[in-house]
Amino acid sequence: MKTPLYVIVLFCAVLISGSALAKDAINSIGMDKTQVTSQGDSVPPYVVSEKLVGVGEKLYKRRCGGCHSLDNNRIGPRHRDVYGRKAGVVANFKYSKALKNLDVIWTDETLNDWLVNPTAFAKGTSMGFRLGKTNERNAIIEYLKSLSSAPGFSAGVK
Amino acid sequence: MPNNSMILSSRRAFLGKTGKTLSATALAMVVGGNIRSATATTTDASQDIKILNAAIALEHEGIAAYQIAATSGLLDPAVVDIGVTFQGHHKGHRDVLVKAVEMLGGTPAEEKSLGAYAQELKASTLKNQADVLRLALALETGAANAYLGLIPSLGPDYHQVAAQMAGDEAFHAAILANALGQPIPKAALMFG
Numbered sequence: 001m002k003t004p005l006y007v008i009v010l011f012c013a014v015l016i017s018g019s020a021l022a023k024d025a026i027n028s029i030g031m032d033k034t035q036v037t038s039q040g041d042s043v044p045p046y047v048v049s050e051k052l053v054g055v056g057e058k059l060y061k062r063r064c065g066g067c068h069s070l071d072n073n074r075i076g077p078r079h080r081d082v083y084g085r086k087a088g089v090v091a092n093f094k095y096s097k098a099l100k101n102l103d104v105i106w107t108d109e110t111l112n113d114w115l116v117n118p119t120a121f122a123k124g125t126s127m128g129f130r131l132g133k134t135n136e137r138n139a140i141i142e143y144l145k146s147l148s149s150a151p152g153f154s155a156g157v158k
Numbered sequence: 159m160p161n162n163s164m165i166l167s168s169r170r171a172f173l174g175k176t177g178k179t180l181s182a183t184a185l186a187m188v189v190g191g192n193i194r195s196a197t198a199t200t201t202d203a204s205q206d207i208k209i210l211n212a213a214i215a216l217e218h219e220g221i222a223a224y225q226i227a228a229t230s231g232l233l234d235p236a237v238v239d240i241g242v243t244f245q246g247h248h249k250g251h252r253d254v255l256v257k258a259v260e261m262l263g264g265t266p267a268e269e270k271s272l273g274a275y276a277q278e279l280k281a282s283t284l285k286n287q288a289d290v291l292r293l294a295l296a297l298e299t300g301a302a303n304a305y306l307g308l309i310p311s312l313g314p315d316y317h318q319v320a321a322q323m324a325g326d327e328a329f330h331a332a333i334l335a336n337a338l339g340q341p342i343p344k345a346a347l348m349f350g
Binding site for chain 1: 204205208209211212215216219277278279280296297299300301302303304307308310311312
């Protein structure tokens with residue numbers, strides 16, 4: 001059975017308008033959106049809000065800086081490239097069994113749940129710090145995302 | 159700058175001795191009666207041990223940071239004196255936390271070498287007194303927030319002592335911010 005021409009035209013029109021709508025949706029996220037360049041061709045770059053990243057950086061220093069640094073393990077493991085990485089795999093950091101056995105990739109959702117209540121997320125973890133404010137969690141996660149251009153990065157990971 | 163009050167070498171021996179002789183009652187007195195007994199009423203002692211040990215690790219780092227600062231040659235003598243006093247507070251925190259972990263049947267977290275802390279804190283990048291004060295302020299602010307943030311995860315027996323420690327860290331942060339000439343924050347609820 002032949003497909004009528006008007007059906008083909010209509011289908012193409014839907015595709016074109018759908019693409020335009022998607023572009024509009026991206027633009028509507030905000031002018032401050034930018035892409036973090038991936039270090040590997042096979043890795044999709046993350047889209048982050050520059051404004052939120054700025055807020056997150058300040059909050060990170062105040063809320064997380066007591067125990068964590070970006071590039072050095074301290075009380076807690078280093079955080080650069082944490083977003084997109086499997087939990088409990090930073091080299092030369094002594095994790096609790098809870099984190100070692102945690103089969104989780106750090107994403108917006110898992111980082112959020114972790115920060116809401118880490119001992120509920122991974123019972124037996126050494127991290128008791130809870131970040132109760134949603135806006136603060138969002139900003140810090142966005143900041144960490146901006147520093148994690150290569151999910152599953154290999155350097156320094158077991 | 160040598161200072162006998164900051165020599166850490168005898169700390170373990172001191173702790174070992176006191177850890178064996180201090181009774182639960184004495185410990186309760188030390189922390190204002192907040193840690194009730196060896197059979198604490200916490201719902202999950204093993205979880206408390208984990209969190210308290212992370213706090214001990216935090217205090218070890220703070221003690222080391224002030225040691226590194228005091229011997230850096232970058233500080234005025236008066237600033238060293240203040241740092242030594244703050245370091246003493248951190249030693250007091252550590253001792254209370256160590257006893258709490260021991261009472262719960264755990265093994266307290268051990269300190270790392272001073273060199274390891276220096277590397278982790280990038281001490282080699284400190285070039286003057288202001289650099290040292292900024293690092294101390296960042297650590298104290300972070301510590302105050304860390305204690306406040308972990309209170310909900312701790313058993314109720316440890317809430318007040320964690321809040322007391324947060325108060326001390328906030329006090330240190332205020333002094334350090336003042337020394338750096340930072341303005342007083344306009345908004346309330348500066349920590350937590």
